[in-house]
Amino acid sequence: MEALRKSLLTFVIVAVMIQKTAMAAQHVVGGSQGWDESTDFNSWSSGQTFKVGDTLAFRYSPTLHSVVELEGEGSYKSCDISSTVNSMSTGNDVVKLNKAGTRYFACGTAGHCDQGMKLKITTVTDSAPSNQAASSTPTSSSAASLRFCTPFFAFIAAILTIQMALVFLL
Numbered sequence: 001m002e003a004l005r006k007s008l009l010t011f012v013i014v015a016v017m018i019q020k021t022a023m024a025a026q027h028v029v030g031g032s033q034g035w036d037e038s039t040d041f042n043s044w045s046s047g048q049t050f051k052v053g054d055t056l057a058f059r060y061s062p063t064l065h066s067v068v069e070l071e072g073e074g075s076y077k078s079c080d081i082s083s084t085v086n087s088m089s090t091g092n093d094v095v096k097l098n099k100a101g102t103r104y105f106a107c108g109t110a111g112h113c114d115q116g117m118k119l120k121i122t123t124v125t126d127s128a129p130s131n132q133a134a135s136s137t138p139t140s141s142s143a144a145s146l147r148f149c150t151p152f153f154a155f156i157a158a159i160l161t162i163q164m165a166l167v168f169l170l
Helices: 002-023 041-046 073-078 150-169
Strands: 025-028 055-059 067-070 084-088 092-096 101-106 118-124 144-146
Touching: 041 118, 073 101, 073 118, 084 092
Parallel strands: 025 055
Antiparallel strands: 025 144, 055 092, 067 084, 067 101, 101 118
């Protein structure tokens, strides 16, 4: 009986963790245009709700751009890219939004921030799902996409099934 309780507790913990991961959204910064000078980042971000657990995906040409996270609003407004919290340059950078608050990003290439290549986002702790752009094609300007990992769910279900079977056999 004790083994059954432990198995049930394990199942509940895993289910809660899976649900939290499944509800997180990945926001592709700039939508289909990505991290580029031609994107209006103020307009793009105004249509999004960024929540704790979500991620930002910066997609760009690493020979033309980079991403720097700025210390604060002063650096953001003045495009002072010398005071950075983090610097990324792979062309496919992902930033986890792990706490509520405002964060500031800019292109690290000289002059690009002054041309508007900067982003201010505010992350909230709301428990509702993140805003999802209505779109039927993955190449649209959809800014966020739910990440449901079917192979992962199948693996977890198989492990739990085996565990429950062992509990009942023993």
